[in-house]
Amino acid sequence: MGFFKKLFGFGKKDEDTQAPVDPREYLLRETESVLNADPAVSQVTRLPGEYGLGFLYHGKEMRTYLENLFAETREVSPEERTRIIERFISAISNPGGSSLTWEEARERLLPVPRAASFGGQMPTGAHASSFMVEKRTLPFLRELLVVDLPETSMYVQPDLLQQWGVSVDEAFQAAYAHLDTLRDVGVELQEERPSPLWSVDSNDTYEASRLLLPGFLASFAGKVKGRPVAAIPTRSMMLITGDQDPVMLERLCDVAEREHEASSRGISFALYTVDDAGRVVPYRRPGDDALAQRIRGNHARFAMVEYGEQKALLEAQHQSSELDVFVASFSVIVRDRDSRPISWCSWGREVDSMLPETDVVIIEAAREGSDELCMVPFAEVLRLAGHCLTPVPGAWPPRHRTLSWPDDAVLEQLRAATVDPGSIVDP
Numbered sequence: 001m002g003f004f005k006k007l008f009g010f011g012k013k014d015e016d017t018q019a020p021v022d023p024r025e026y027l028l029r030e031t032e033s034v035l036n037a038d039p040a041v042s043q044v045t046r047l048p049g050e051y052g053l054g055f056l057y058h059g060k061e062m063r064t065y066l067e068n069l070f071a072e073t074r075e076v077s078p079e080e081r082t083r084i085i086e087r088f089i090s091a092i093s094n095p096g097g098s099s100l101t102w103e104e105a106r107e108r109l110l111p112v113p114r115a116a117s118f119g120g121q122m123p124t125g126a127h128a129s130s131f132m133v134e135k136r137t138l139p140f141l142r143e144l145l146v147v148d149l150p151e152t153s154m155y156v157q158p159d160l161l162q163q164w165g166v167s168v169d170e171a172f173q174a175a176y177a178h179l180d181t182l183r184d185v186g187v188e189l190q191e192e193r194p195s196p197l198w199s200v201d202s203n204d205t206y207e208a209s210r211l212l213l214p215g216f217l218a219s220f221a222g223k224v225k226g227r228p229v230a231a232i233p234t235r236s237m238m239l240i241t242g243d244q245d246p247v248m249l250e251r252l253c254d255v256a257e258r259e260h261e262a263s264s265r266g267i268s269f270a271l272y273t274v275d276d277a278g279r280v281v282p283y284r285r286p287g288d289d290a291l292a293q294r295i296r297g298n299h300a301r302f303a304m305v306e307y308g309e310q311k312a313l314l315e316a317q318h319q320s321s322e323l324d325v326f327v328a329s330f331s332v333i334v335r336d337r338d339s340r341p342i343s344w345c346s347w348g349r350e351v352d353s354m355l356p357e358t359d360v361v362i363i364e365a366a367r368e369g370s371d372e373l374c375m376v377p378f379a380e381v382l383r384l385a386g387h388c389l390t391p392v393p394g395a396w397p398p399r400h401r402t403l404s405w406p407d408d409a410v411l412e413q414l415r416a417a418t419v420d421p422g423s424i425v426d427p
Helices: 003-007 023-036 069-072 078-094 124-129 160-165 167-181 205-214 246-262 290-321 378-388 408-416
Strands: 041-046 051-059 059-063 109-115 142-146 153-155 187-191 197-202 229-233 238-242 271-274 281-282 331-334 341-347 353-356 358-366 371-376 389-391 399-402
Touching: 003 246, 023 041, 023 069, 059 078, 069 167, 069 399, 109 124, 109 167, 109 205, 167 205, 205 238, 229 246, 238 246, 246 271, 246 290, 281 290, 290 331, 341 353, 358 378, 371 378, 371 408, 378 389, 378 408
Parallel strands: 341 358
Antiparallel strands: 041 051, 051 059, 109 142, 142 153, 187 197, 197 238, 229 238, 229 271, 271 281, 331 341, 353 399, 358 371, 389 399
């Protein structure tokens, strides 16, 4: 039985039904148990249509949503999970963060990077205010805000900003200002030869947050060999080297892959650098050598994982609402001649679909009497057939829902834009 299954009882038999217990149900039951054990809590109930619980605390009505808690605890040990649940309930019952004034909170705000799938399905409809405050500055990552409290970190929700009377931009600027006071804490030169390797070892679990601090990664220009490149495989790890040393880049890939795989709080196994303006961007190594393809492959695998998580959530939502929409997969092929990864999705004739953003779209563009398939760059699909698509509201990573099938004239243009996979290069 796998590690995840062991921890959450997936595959274990329910005592009454002898059916496997879903991990999300397992966490829900354990949280209910912790609440029911608290003498100050009464009337614990499940929220209809939501992944959360309602309860009375000293007679006061309260609600808590468990998506974030599920993400936080999905791969920790049972003992650690219980401790996290207890801290979570304590923070909800005694909401130190929400009782802070803006003047007090601004000194505790910090930005944190998380994978796009972090938190899973968020509450919708009447309780949409429980969404986490976020920015989307890097592909497949979310930039969230937390209030750093003595016993825990509390993710900031929009209703808290309303309570403080501040905008999202103001809150993030305060978080960056706070993080800037920690800029140099724990930054150490780990190795000087064959070329410099730097790390952030601040022991505050905000090491990876430094990537979000404007100018931080760019400040390593001149301290490393070439353009700075960073890895943030986990919340408590950030490593930086230069793009002109292939040996160090290989090591950075090794560490990012290994630490992300081993961590219950992984962020990304892809690499990041800065553009000419000093902004953080995904790192893609020029050329077609094995290292360049490995780095491209890690970005593609990261995208596949995040789109896969999103697909599962969307399909579950569609099933519960009986919505018949095809959620297209983000798939990857590897080119024979140089092992270059090429991402693709499919758009079928007259099929209501949600398409991920991929290198190419395989379109069923057959003429009468043929079964022709066209491989068209995604950018060209948007340019030529953008009127047939619309962005899926709130989707991150982004998706586009099909509105209509292209007419014959547009299909002819799409056929003309068909590419051979062997000709695809970096944009």
